[in-house]
Amino acid sequence: MVNDKLNAVLRNPPEVLKRLAGVDGLYLVGGYLRDACWGLPTRDIDLTAAAPLEPVVAELDRRLGGAAFELNNRFNSYRLVLDDYELDLSPLHPDGLAADLARRDYTINALVYPVAALGPRAEASSLLADHRTLADLDARILRMVSVENLADDPVRLLRGLRLLATRGLQLDPATEQALAELSGHLLESAPERLHEELLRWFGADADIVPVIETAAETGLLWQLFPKLQATAGCKQNDFHHLDVWQHTLLALRELAQLRRELPPELAAWRAELAAAWDMPVSGAATAGALIRLALLLHDIGKPPAREVQPDGHVSFYAHQSIGAELAGEQLARLKFAGAETEFMLTQIRQHLRLGFYSDHDPIPPRLVYRYMRHLGAGVPLAVLHALADCAATQGEANADGWERHVRAAAELLQNYYDQSTAAAPPALLDGHAIMRLLEIKPGPLVGELKNDLLEATAAGEVADVATAEEYIRARYAEL
Numbered sequence: 001m002v003n004d005k006l007n008a009v010l011r012n013p014p015e016v017l018k019r020l021a022g023v024d025g026l027y028l029v030g031g032y033l034r035d036a037c038w039g040l041p042t043r044d045i046d047l048t049a050a051a052p053l054e055p056v057v058a059e060l061d062r063r064l065g066g067a068a069f070e071l072n073n074r075f076n077s078y079r080l081v082l083d084d085y086e087l088d089l090s091p092l093h094p095d096g097l098a099a100d101l102a103r104r105d106y107t108i109n110a111l112v113y114p115v116a117a118l119g120p121r122a123e124a125s126s127l128l129a130d131h132r133t134l135a136d137l138d139a140r141i142l143r144m145v146s147v148e149n150l151a152d153d154p155v156r157l158l159r160g161l162r163l164l165a166t167r168g169l170q171l172d173p174a175t176e177q178a179l180a181e182l183s184g185h186l187l188e189s190a191p192e193r194l195h196e197e198l199l200r201w202f203g204a205d206a207d208i209v210p211v212i213e214t215a216a217e218t219g220l221l222w223q224l225f226p227k228l229q230a231t232a233g234c235k236q237n238d239f240h241h242l243d244v245w246q247h248t249l250l251a252l253r254e255l256a257q258l259r260r261e262l263p264p265e266l267a268a269w270r271a272e273l274a275a276a277w278d279m280p281v282s283g284a285a286t287a288g289a290l291i292r293l294a295l296l297l298h299d300i301g302k303p304p305a306r307e308v309q310p311d312g313h314v315s316f317y318a319h320q321s322i323g324a325e326l327a328g329e330q331l332a333r334l335k336f337a338g339a340e341t342e343f344m345l346t347q348i349r350q351h352l353r354l355g356f357y358s359d360h361d362p363i364p365p366r367l368v369y370r371y372m373r374h375l376g377a378g379v380p381l382a383v384l385h386a387l388a389d390c391a392a393t394q395g396e397a398n399a400d401g402w403e404r405h406v407r408a409a410a411e412l413l414q415n416y417y418d419q420s421t422a423a424a425p426p427a428l429l430d431g432h433a434i435m436r437l438l439e440i441k442p443g444p445l446v447g448e449l450k451n452d453l454l455e456a457t458a459a460g461e462v463a464d465v466a467t468a469e470e471y472i473r474a475r476y477a478e479l
Contacts (some may be wrong), residue, residue: 002037003124005036005037005038006033006036006124006127007123008037008039010117010122010123011118011122012117013118014085016045016082016084016085017118018119018413019064020064020115020273021055021116021119022116023063023116025049025056026048026056026112026113026114027047027049027112027113028045028114028115028118029047029090029111029112030046030104030109030111031046031109032044033111033112034242037111037134038137038140039439041085043085044086044318045085045086045087045088048089048091048100049092050091050092050094051091051092051094053076053090053091057078057089060080060089066080066082067080068087071088072074076090076091077089077091077242078090088167098128100112101145102145102146103145103149104130104145104149105149105153105156105159106142106144106145106163106270107132107133107141107143107145108136108137108143110133110139111127111129111130112128112129113203114126114141130145139323140167140168140170142160142171143174143175144160144174147178147181147341150178150378154186154189155186155194155197157183158189158201159185159197160175160179161179161197161214161220162197164210164211164214165204165207165211166200166201166204168206176214178457179214179220180219183218183220183222184223187223191333191335193338194224195284196243196287198224198293199289200405202289202292202293203286203288205290208252208256212249212252213249216245223471224334225296225297227247227303227329228297228300230273230303231300232245232298234302234303234306236302236316237314237395237397238313238397239397240393240394240395240398241394242392244299244302244303247299248296248392251295251298251388251389252295254321254387254390254392255292255385258384258388258391259454263387263406265406265409267411269380269417272413273381273384274416279377281339281343282340285340287378287381288381290343290347291384291385293344294344294351294385295385296387296397297323297327297330297348298320298347298348298385298389299319299323300326300327301316301322301326301349302316302319302323304322305318305322309332320348320351323348324345324348324349328341328345338478346374347375347378347381347382347385350375350382351385351386353370353375353382354371354382354405354408354409355386355389355390355401357408357412358401358407358408361403362376363412365458365459365460366455366458368411368412368415368420368422368458369422369454369458370455371377371457372415372416372423372424373451379413379416380413383413384441386409387405387406387409390405421458421460422458425458427454427456428453428457428465428468429450429468429472431447431450434449434450434472437473438473438476447474449475452471452475453468453471453472453475456471
């Protein structure tokens with residue numbers, strides 16, 4: 001079966017590989033061939049050629065019309081990004097193909113095929129591979145080639161987790177032990193490479209929770225997010241039935257369940273919520289990948305915020321703000337982009353807001369406006385985040401929490417997608433108009449007054465320019 005699927009791809013390669021057929025000594029390796037064996041489409045094409053690579057890079061640029069850039073100067077690797085494909089070129093081992101296969105990370109990636117042999121007469125039997133590769137591909141097992149290979153480039157540890165999640169693999173026990181033993185070396189890798197693997201893992205259209213558990217068990221997760229480890233065993237109050245870490249895992253499972261099946265009250269926005277999940281936040285990250293990471297980290301502030309009151313009640317006052325600060329430090333260390341970090345930290349800071357507003361029926365227009373102002377384009381996934389968090393909160397004190405959260409979620413989504421006056425009030429006066437009216441200079445006060453006016457407009461207290469000016473004068477007199 002593996003050979004049949006591979007033959008189909010080798011005999012009918014994409015146009016990008018047909019253009020490279022005349023490049024001497026160029027080989028396909030790793031992921032593209034692996035996914036071809038499983039009949040999976042992929043936009044990632046891994047190539048290798050004998051050093052020096054610069055002439056090969058120049059030939060790729062000429063034939064494909066791109067501009068390759070150096071990806072990793074330690075390993076002298078290059079990347080060429082095209083519309084439909086991303087090509088990575090690395091140097092062939094100086095001792096040849098067999099030695100190159102022996103240095104690969106996992107057996108399912110230890111396979112190579114000459115680009116020049118692609119075409120109608122290609123045969124999978126000409127594939128060179130580790131002696132365990134085809135059996136592991138068939139059984140879908142993630143097995144290391146050697147401990148030394150993983151230690152040589154520790155980002156491979158995180159890549160293994162990503163492959164487990166994205167390809168639905170079983171982890172070989174000896175490999176799992178190696179991941180644990182080498183976990184302390186993970187941060188020796190360039191943070192940019194760890195960042196890339198994390199986003200590909202959390203962006204997978206798959207159940208990522210079992211692999212998160214594996215990451216915790218091997219210690220790799222705690223290397224990435226050290227402050228998260230304290231959530232394990234951190235007991236909560238009577239709103240919860242689980243400790244903070246188990247609650248987090250359940251919330252991630254509930255988020256996956258929401259993607260599969262929305263509450264009937266939210267079903268009308270199924271397409272819109274799916275589009276919000278796929279929304280790009282940066283060139284590398286979708287909102288869906290980032291909301292999962294935000295949910296993973298949303299209660300990271302609970303251990304330092306935990307206090308036991310005189311009556312025995314456990315509180316976590318301001319844990320969302322503390323958590324955003326802690327998460328921000330760790331995201332900066334992993335080189336997350338500014339837009340990615342801001343999206344996640346906003347979600348962490350605001351993750352309780354929907355729950356607070358669910359005490360109101362209906363939600364007052366002022367609060368609707370505040371929700372929109374704080375979350376912006378992140379509203380749809382903030383709603384899913386809050387629902388997943390609530391579904392994982394099953395203590396006695398939260399017995400009616402789900403019904404209230406669903407009602408509030410529906411109300412907020414209705415306002416957001418209808419762009420109601422409460423969600424998007426008209427700006428009756430801009431900052432310049434306010435400064436002219438009050439004869440004041442630019443400063444934070446102008447922004448504060450402008451926001452107060454928008455909130456009053458959302459609430460229906462101001463309807464036109466005249467009442468807006470009257471409101472601004474009265475509000476300014478109060479300050």
